[in-house]
Every structure is written in C-alpha cells, then in structure tokens.
Amino acid sequence: MKMISNVSIKINEAAVTAVVEVLRSGYLVQGPKVKKFEEDFAAYCGAEHAVAVSNGTTGLHLALLALGIERGDEVITTPFTFIASGTSILFVDAKPVFVDIDPKTFNLDPELIEAAITDRTKAIMPIHLYGQSAEMGRIMEIAEKYDLAVLEDACQSHGAEYKGKKVGAIGDAGVFSFYPTKNMTTGEGGMITTNDREVADTLKLLRNHGQESRYSHVLRGFNFRLTDIGAAIGIEELKLLEGRSKKRISNAKYLSEQLSDVVEVPFIAPGNRHVFHQYTIMTDKRDELIKSLQEHEVGHGIYYPKPLYAFKPFENYDTTKLPVTEELIKKVLSLPIHQDLTRDDLDTIVKAVRNAF
Numbered sequence: 101m102k103m104i105s106n107v108s109i110k111i112n113e114a115a116v117t118a119v120v121e122v123l124r125s126g127y128l129v130q131g132p133k134v135k136k137f138e139e140d141f142a143a144y145c146g147a148e149h150a151v152a153v154s155n156g157t158t159g160l161h162l163a164l165l166a167l168g169i170e171r172g173d174e175v176i177t178t179p180f181t182f183i184a185s186g187t188s189i190l191f192v193d194a195k196p197v198f199v200d201i202d203p204k205t206f207n208l209d210p211e212l213i214e215a216a217i218t219d220r221t222k223a224i225m226p227i228h229l230y231g232q233s234a235e236m237g238r239i240m241e242i243a244e245k246y247d248l249a250v251l252e253d254a255c256q257s258h259g260a261e262y263k264g265k266k267v268g269a270i271g272d273a274g275v276f277s278f279y280p281t282k283n284m285t286t287g288e289g290g291m292i293t294t295n296d297r298e299v300a301d302t303l304k305l306l307r308n309h310g311q312e313s314r315y316s317h318v319l320r321g322f323n324f325r326l327t328d329i330g331a332a333i334g335i336e337e338l339k340l341l342e343g344r345s346k347k348r349i350s351n352a353k354y355l356s357e358q359l360s361d362v363v364e365v366p367f368i369a370p371g372n373r374h375v376f377h378q379y380t381i382m383t384d385k386r387d388e389l390i391k392s393l394q395e396h397e398v399g400h401g402i403y404y405p406k407p408l409y410a411f412k413p414f415e416n417y418d419t420t421k422l423p424v425t426e427e428l429i430k431k432v433l434s435l436p437i438h439q440d441l442t443r444d445d446l447d448t449i450v451k452a453v454r455n456a457f
C-alpha cells in the first residue's frame with residue numbers, strides 16, 4: 101500500500117528548464133525573472149504592486165515596517181497561526197495583541213476586535229488560515245473607524261477570494277509565502293502585494309539594504325531579496341495555481357460529502373473562495389482518528405498544536421488563554437487534500453476516517 105502524503109511537491113519540467121536558463125544567464129538575484137514574477141503575481145491578485153522577498157516571514161517583517169509599525173505599537177492578530185505571524189510583530193518591537201478566532205472559520209473573530217483596541221493600536225493582521233479569507237468586510241470597517249492599517253497574512257491563501265476579490269488586494273498590504281508545502285512554491289520565497297505606491301517603494305528599499313541607487317543607502321534596510329532562480333520557478337508555478345486550486349476545491353467537496361456525518365467538515369463562509377491549502381476537520385476523537393489514519397497509511401497534520409501565546413517568544417505579553425483557540429487546538433486535524441490525489445486516494449482517506457468512528 102502506498103503512503104498517502106499530506107503534501108505534494110512536484111516541480112514541472114517547464115520550471116526546471118526556466119531554472120537552467122537562469123543559471124546560464126548569469127543573472128541570479130533580483131533580476132528580470134523577479135520583475136516578471138512580480139508583474140504576473142500582482143496581475144493575478146488584482147493588486148497594483150507586488151514586491152518579491154526572500155520568504156513569507158521577511159515579507160511580514162518588511163510589510164509591518166513599510167506600514168509604519170514601530171516600537172510600542174500594538175498589532176491585533178490571532179494566536180491560532182504559524183509562529184512567524186506573531187514573531188514578525190516582535191521583529192519591529194511592536195506588541196502582539198491576541199484576539200480569539202471564529203469557531204467555524206478559524207480566522208480572527210471580527211466581533212472581538214473593538215474590545216482589544218487601545219490608543220496604541222496601529223494595525224490589524226488577519227490570518228487567512230488554511231486557504232480561506234478572514235471576514236475582511238468587517239475588519240476593513242473597523243480599521244477605517246479607528247484609522248488602523250490592515251496587513252493580510254495570506255501566506256496560506258494564494259488565490260483565495262473574499263466577495264469576488266482576491267486576498268492580498270483588500271487590506272493595505274498582503275503577504276504570501278512560497279515555501280514548498282504551499283499551494284505554489286519558489287523553494288524559499290515570498291511576495292508582498294499592495295495598492296499603495298509609497299508602500300511598494302519603501303518595500304523595494306527595505307528588501308535591498310535601503311539602496312536607492314548603487315551605494316546610495318537612504319534608510320536602514322535588509323538583504324531580503326528573492327533569487328531569479330526562485331522567481332523562474334514561481335513564474336511557472338503561478339501558471340499552475342488555478343488548476344491546482346480547482347482540484348483542491350473539488351477534492352474538498354468530495355471529502356466533505358463523504359465525511360460530514362462523522363466529523364465536523366470545513367465551513368466555507370458565504371462569499372468566500374476557499375482554496376484549501378489545508379482541509380481541516382474537527383473531532384473529539386482525534387487520537388482514535390490518528391490511529392486509524394496511520395493504519396491506512398494516510399498522512400495528516402495538526403495545525404496548530406499550541407497557540408502562539410504558549411510559546412517562549414511571547415511570554416512577556418498577555419498570555420491569557422483564549423477559549424475558542426484552546427478548544428480547537430485539541431480538535432483540529434488536517435487530511436491530505438492536494439492536487440495529485442486520485443479518486444482511489446480520496447476513497448482510502450474516507451475509509452480511514454470512517455473506520456475510526
């Protein structure tokens with residue numbers, strides 16, 4: 101029996117050829133391929149600008165800087181996410197303020213945001229978790245009312261939509277990750293999207309030593325550039341993204357039809373296009389389910405086993421346990437959903453899950 105993996109990482113021949121071309125061109129870093137990848141990605145998202153960076157984490161760090169977040173400012177986000185969402189706030193010496201999540205979408209609960217706003221609050225960072233947009237309508241309304249910046253952590257949500265609009269083009273900036281397990285990859289890599297020219301210009305300086313022109317450094321910058329090797333892969337991967345998203349959506353539909361009577365299947369908020377980076381179910385019998393998945397050689401993941409406030413980097417901030425997050429970390433489990441699963445694979449997954457109950 102073949103193991104059904106939770107992830108699929110296959111680089112196609114077009115990307116291999118494009119990488120070889122870059123290697124032969126001698127232009128290896130932030131050259132013509134990066135420029136083309138930025139143009140293609142901005143057009144895909146419907147954003148005016150896209151700035152490529154070395155990964156999603158450096159993207160969040162730079163986006164916070166470019167939005168003017170600084171020492172002592174407070175940034176509202178959720179604790180139910182990957183560590184980098186929270187540590188990026190620490191990198192700019194700001195304070196993460198964790199707000200609980202909606203129990204159905206796993207995303208920032210907009211109804212809890214206003215109570216967390218103080219006179220130090222400068223930004224809201226919704227996480228579009230698992231491939232589904234946060235409730236951006238309400239979040240943008242609140243941001244406008246209190247004059248806050250909105251940074252979308254879209255690292256898991258390439259191609260996801262909120263009411264017909266692609267994530268990354270809704271807030272003041274959006275950040276994507278191209279780590280190999282994501283719906284599209286560049287090896288390591290990231291992209292920041294924005295409709296604000298000033299923000300885009302600042303990001304371009306920040307990622308490249310604050311360098312305006314050769315040896316003219318106008319601000320304190322970093323080396324967070326993307327390589328042309330990565331961008332060459334990204335250009336080809338972006339062409340595959342829509343096909344992959346459609347396959348993931350149809351796999352999710354099938355699994356939900358087969359499993360909704362035994363587990364809580366993913367909820368898709370009305371108006372959202374969920375692109376299923378993860379297909380995450382909830383159950384009170386997670387240990388039994390894991391045992392059955394292992395017996396059937398079906399991979400799984402638990403995203404996330406701990407809330408961010410339980411990790412050491414956040415110990416000096418408010419670590420009050422948030423009830424919905426605390427409950428869901430015990431119940432969530434992600435099943436394989438990727439584009440390379442066959443109908444037989446899906447049926448094996450269904451069997452493995454059903455056998456546990």
Ligand SMILES: Cc1ncc(COP(=O)(O)O)c(C=O)c1O
Pocket residue numbers: 155156157158181182184185227253255256276277278279289290
């Ligand atoms: C929600 C979220 N934010 C940030 C990141 C960081 O991205 P990267 O791994 O490219 O640094 C990731 C990716 O792993 C993520 O899933």
